[in-house]
Amino acid sequence: MNFPEVQKDLDVNLYANTDLIIKARIDRSEIQMLCKLVEGLGHLGIVTTTNKELGEVMIQTTKDCWSELKKILEKMPLEIDYI
Numbered sequence: 001m002n003f004p005e006v007q008k009d010l011d012v013n014l015y016a017n018t019d020l021i022i023k024a025r026i027d028r029s030e031i032q033m034l035c036k037l038v039e040g041l042g043h044l045g046i047v048t049t050t051n052k053e054l055g056e057v058m059i060q061t062t063k064d065c066w067s068e069l070k071k072i073l074e075k076m077p078l079e080i081d082y083i
Helices: 004-008 028-040 063-075
Strands: 019-026 046-051 056-062 080-082
Touching (some): 019 063, 028 046, 028 056, 056 063
Antiparallel strands (some): 019 056, 019 080
16 A cells, blocks of 8 residues: 555654543453453454453444444443443
């Protein structure tokens, strides 16, 4: 792929504003269900457990996908606290 406008200015990072990491807390027993539900959505995000004992997870998504993913998460039968 060739991006001539980027080649002129090497300080430009095309992906600087795309990634978004959401930290959340969920009941420990529901972490696996959250992972499976988000994974089933395919392209909207990835869930990683950061502290199993506390139920802390990290949802990796993009700024473009977050609004859609958030709406879906709110409709899931899970209680998610964003931290």
